[in-house]
Amino acid sequence: METVSLAEAFGSFDETWSPRLAAELNGQAVKLAKADGEFVWHSHADADELFFVHDGRLRIEFRDADDAVLEAGDFTVVPRGTEHRPVAEPEAEILLFEPSETRNTGDVETDETVTDVERLD
Helix, strand or coil: CCCCCHHHHHHCCCCECCCEEEEEECCEEEEEEEEEEECCCECCCCCCEEEEEEEEEEEEEECCCCCEEEECCCEEEECCCCCEEEEEEEEEEEEEEEECCCCCCCCCCCCCCCCCCEECC
């Protein structure tokens, strides 16, 4: 059994919007990411996505609903198929819980798309 320190895990990388795989269970992935500024508008047709803010502040914008504003210790679930855009104000450390095969930019291909998620050391 492995214990993960979120403080140590977040301290092990600096890149923003480039998730790291912290753990997997039952076909789900626990990913950690640092966020700074605006990400891309996207959706995940077949996956709900949980955002948990470890540190900082994250606003998740929705096309058809009010924004969700998350402070450290808060989480929300973005339902599958919901177009959204995470915005860190100014920076945030976030934990994502989603199916393992979920791509960070969902249905959009950009320079920020990560196809091979790096595992934390």
